[in-house]
Amino acid sequence: xxxxxxxxxxxxxxxRAAGAVVFARGEGAWWGDDAGxxxxxxxxxxxxxxIVKYQxxxxxxxxxxxxxxxxxxxxxxxxxxxxxxxxxxxxxxxWGDLVVSxxxxxxCRIIGITPAGEYYVIxxxxxxxxxxxxxxxxxxxxxxFANVRSQATRSRSPDRGLPFSRPAQLGVDRRRAGTSCRAGxxxxxx
Numbered sequence: 751x752x753x754x755x756x757x758x759x760x761x762x763x764x765x766r767a768a769g770a771v772v773f774a775r776g777e778g779a780w781w782g783d784d785a786g787x788x789x790x791x792x793x794x795x796x797x798x799x800x801i802v803k804y805q806x807x808x809x810x811x812x813x814x815x816x817x818x819x820x821x822x823x824x825x826x827x828x829x830x831x832x833x834x835x836x837x838x839x840x841x842x843x844x845w846g847d848l849v850v851s852x853x854x855x856x857x858c859r860i861i862g863i864t865p866a867g868e869y870y871v872i873x874x875x876x877x878x879x880x881x882x883x884x885x886x887x888x889x890x891x892x893x894x895f896a897n898v899r900s901q902a903t904r905s906r907s908p909d910r911g912l913p914f915s916r917p918a919q920l921g922v923d924r925r926r927a928g929t930s931c932r933a934g935x936x937x938x939x940x
Contacts, residue, residue: 771802771824777853782842787825789837791853799837800827801848801863826850826863833869834861839883844891851882851896858882860896 751768754761766772771793778789786804793800803825809815825848828834838853848863849872858881859874875882875898884897 771800771822773802777838778840778850780841783846787840787842787848789840789850791836791838794827794829796829798829798831798835801825801837801840801850826867828869834863837861838881839885841885841887843894844887849885849894851885853881853883855879860885860894 751761751765762772772790773788773793774790774797775792776788777791778787780787784805786806788802788804790800790802801824802822804820804822806820807815807818809818810820826834826837831854834850835852835854835856837850840848840850843849843862846865850861850863852858852861856878857874857876858879860872860882862870862872864870872894873882873896881899882896883899884895886895887893888895
């Protein structure tokens with residue numbers, strides 16, 4: 751790109767016209783399996799979200815990086831809300847799949863995406879508009895945790911009267927035959 755310090759502040763528009771990915775409403779970032787993943791909740795052709803993967807150079811941070819630079823690639827952009835809608839927080843599962851929570855006005859789910867690009871549902875919250883967020887695994891990788899943000903869990907801070915959320919927790923333990931859930935969320939074994 752030429753004129754990257756343009757006083758017109760049009761670099762993002764020129765970059766998009768040249769094929770660059772626009773980080774639209776970036777909300778989730780995670781480092782795992784030697785790569786960085788970034789979720790753009792409103793990204794993509796249909797604004798249903800997209801996930802970008804950054805694979806650093808083996809010479810990252812050295813002068814040799816310019817000879818063999820890292821790569822950034824579009825990892826996921828489903829453009830089909832049945833697969834994934836408005837990706838938000840994400841993490842890498844112990845088995846290597848990406849685990850993504852949705853932030854929609856509808857039923858929010860936790861979706862797994864394999865390295866081959868296959869999507870599967872891990873859990874869903876049947877309460878419309880209650881976002882599942884903050885997905886992460888226990889240190890031993892056996893339990894996936896998420897928070898459930900909802901209108902029912904919103905209240906006012908005592909000191910300033912501002913709304914804030916008191917999330918409920920959801921845990922899915924793959925060591926058990928069943929699942930362990932709170933706050934009315936429906937979960938499936940992983």
